[in-house]
Amino acid sequence: MPSLRELQQEFVAAVLEDGAATTLAITPARDAPERVAIYRRAVFANYRNALGATFPVVARLTGTPFFNAAVDAFVRAHPSTSGDLNIYGDGLATFLADYAPATELPYLPDVARLEWAIDEASRALDAPRAPESVLAALGAVVADRLPAMRVILEPSCRLVASRYPILRIWQVNQPDHEDDDRVSLDQGGQALLIRRDEQGIALESLGDGEFAWLSALATGAALGIAIDAALEADAAFDLGTALSTHIAAGTIASIIA
Amino acid sequence: MPIPHSIGAHAGVGLRAPHVRQVLAERPHIAWLEVHSENYYAGGGTALAALDRIRVDYPLSLHGVGMSLGSTDPIDATHLGKLRRLIDRCEPQLVSEHLCWSGAGGRHLNDLLPLPYTEEALAHVCRRIAQVQDFLGRELAVENVSSYLAFADATIPEWEFVAAVARRTGCKLLVDVNNIYVNATNHGFDADTYLAAMPVEAIAEIHLAGFEDIGSCLIDTHGAPVAPDVWSLYARAIDRYGPRPTLIEWDVDIPPLDTLLAEAAKAQSVLDARDAIAA
Numbered sequence: 001m002p003s004l005r006e007l008q009q010e011f012v013a014a015v016l017e018d019g020a021a022t023t024l025a026i027t028p029a030r031d032a033p034e035r036v037a038i039y040r041r042a043v044f045a046n047y048r049n050a051l052g053a054t055f056p057v058v059a060r061l062t063g064t065p066f067f068n069a070a071v072d073a074f075v076r077a078h079p080s081t082s083g084d085l086n087i088y089g090d091g092l093a094t095f096l097a098d099y100a101p102a103t104e105l106p107y108l109p110d111v112a113r114l115e116w117a118i119d120e121a122s123r124a125l126d127a128p129r130a131p132e133s134v135l136a137a138l139g140a141v142v143a144d145r146l147p148a149m150r151v152i153l154e155p156s157c158r159l160v161a162s163r164y165p166i167l168r169i170w171q172v173n174q175p176d177h178e179d180d181d182r183v184s185l186d187q188g189g190q191a192l193l194i195r196r197d198e199q200g201i202a203l204e205s206l207g208d209g210e211f212a213w214l215s216a217l218a219t220g221a222a223l224g225i226a227i228d229a230a231l232e233a234d235a236a237f238d239l240g241t242a243l244s245t246h247i248a249a250g251t252i253a254s255i256i257a
Numbered sequence: 258m259p260i261p262h263s264i265g266a267h268a269g270v271g272l273r274a275p276h277v278r279q280v281l282a283e284r285p286h287i288a289w290l291e292v293h294s295e296n297y298y299a300g301g302g303t304a305l306a307a308l309d310r311i312r313v314d315y316p317l318s319l320h321g322v323g324m325s326l327g328s329t330d331p332i333d334a335t336h337l338g339k340l341r342r343l344i345d346r347c348e349p350q351l352v353s354e355h356l357c358w359s360g361a362g363g364r365h366l367n368d369l370l371p372l373p374y375t376e377e378a379l380a381h382v383c384r385r386i387a388q389v390q391d392f393l394g395r396e397l398a399v400e401n402v403s404s405y406l407a408f409a410d411a412t413i414p415e416w417e418f419v420a421a422v423a424r425r426t427g428c429k430l431l432v433d434v435n436n437i438y439v440n441a442t443n444h445g446f447d448a449d450t451y452l453a454a455m456p457v458e459a460i461a462e463i464h465l466a467g468f469e470d471i472g473s474c475l476i477d478t479h480g481a482p483v484a485p486d487v488w489s490l491y492a493r494a495i496d497r498y499g500p501r502p503t504l505i506e507w508d509v510d511i512p513p514l515d516t517l518l519a520e521a522a523k524a525q526s527v528l529d530a531r532d533a534i535a536a
Binding site: 001002003004005007008009011012015016024025026027028029031032034035036038039042043046047050079080081082083084085086087088122123124125126127155156196200 | 364
């Protein structure tokens with residue numbers, strides 16, 4: 001008789017690994033493989049539904065049979081580690097980048113990254129908006145302390161860049177999109193800020209300098225280092241405009257001088 | 258802010274995402290609401306904001322699906338911490354989880370898997386329930402799950418296992434009458450024997466839902482009306498236990514809210530009939 005630990009590990013393997021014969025003593029014995037298959041079908045249907053809700057554009061771009069097969073492969077390669085199904089799906093983008101059947105859709109991993117960023121933004125901590133107090137704090141910083149200053153972004157902010165026009169791809173694949181749904185990949189890449197505001201999820205296309213600046217700030221880099229990153233990406237980057245824009249919009253939650 | 262008090266022995270419904278907007282806008286008369294705890298584990302966002310408003314007007318129950326109480330993996334402290342944060346935030350009248358496990362060896366299946374009903378599993382799950390109750394500082398109501406297979410090494414009838422959990426840990430029971438019916442059919446035992454084995458004083462809540470008959474067994478889909486046989490079993494349960502808070506669950510192919518409320522009204526009429534006898 002297996003220990004509880006052994007039984008549980010064996011059962012998980014039997015459910016996840018399709019067709020795996022189980023040595024577990026199950027009743028009804030004559031129907032054991034089919035009864036395990038009931039759990040297998042329910043488990044995979046659950047993940048297909050959950051990830052289909054998190055990655056609706058990926059599902060639409062690939063079609064349901066392809067998407068379901070990709071989800072099944074992802075679940076087997078990267079099983080859930082949490083009892084909260086709402087936070088499952090991190091890593092699907094990276095998985096798709098190496099998923100051989102998806103190579104004909106080179107933009108697919110980046111669309112998945114965008115949808116995961118949207119999902120994360122929707123679950124992020126609530127944060128009060130206080131642009132006036134950020135401006136006041138900024139005004140109090142003496143000039144030679146500016147390079148060492150930290151700029152804290154609002155918790156829902158996510159930054160995703162792609163060499164493909166992922167915002168356009170995302171937009172034309174929304175259920176309520178009308179008119180022209182053609183996308184030219186020659187349009188080039190897009191760099192996006194994703195965040196949650198009072199109206200819901202907002203997607204904003206950024207310039208290269210602005211994107212490099214916010215990305216550096218998001219990693220905790222000091223303002224001086226973020227400015228260097230921005231200027232490297234775009235020599236015309238203007239700090240004053242970037243600061244005032246993102247303080248007014250609420251992207252910047254606070255500063256630490 | 259005044260918060261509604263006891264759930265009482267009334268029939269409520271499980272609140273699911275498609276009905277949240279309607280409940281907020283129309284504030285229909287519903288005795289109480291139950292939500293899946295994990296759907297409100299986020300640090301913010303629209304779902305949590307909606308729950309903040311809803312719980313002011315409706316008694317609330319938090320029903321978890323992911324604690325994996327019977328797993329041999331360590332309890333997920335992050336998951337448990339989020340539950341405590343949610344309890345602090347919305348002050349529910351009831352907090353429940355499932356008498357099951359969901360994963361092992363770091364792999365979670367996000368499903369409600371049956372335990373082998375053995376002394377080892379009983380001792381293990383009782384330790385875990387005690388651990389969770391200690392951490393939360395409150396009683397947990399634990400629900401019997403449906404199952405489509407059993408482990409041949411089981412030595413304890415399921416109903417004795419469930420009753421022993423309540424006696425040993427002092428936890429409450431959430432008796433799912435549909436799950437008893439499904440398991441009685443799938444495993445060939447007498448549902449009334451199961452009902453009779455439940456310690457009456459521990460029963461904090463009753464669940465009702467619909468199943469699907471796939472021929473070889475019944476599947477607890479939560480995607481159909483409560484079956485006539487389950488209504489009969491429910492009436493016998495209420496006759497035996499007295500009125501208890503009762504919840505209608507519907508999770509797939511979710512119908513209009515009015516359909517759920519009509520099911521709740523049927524349950525309420527069973528509760529009212531029992532009250533009339535008692536009076």
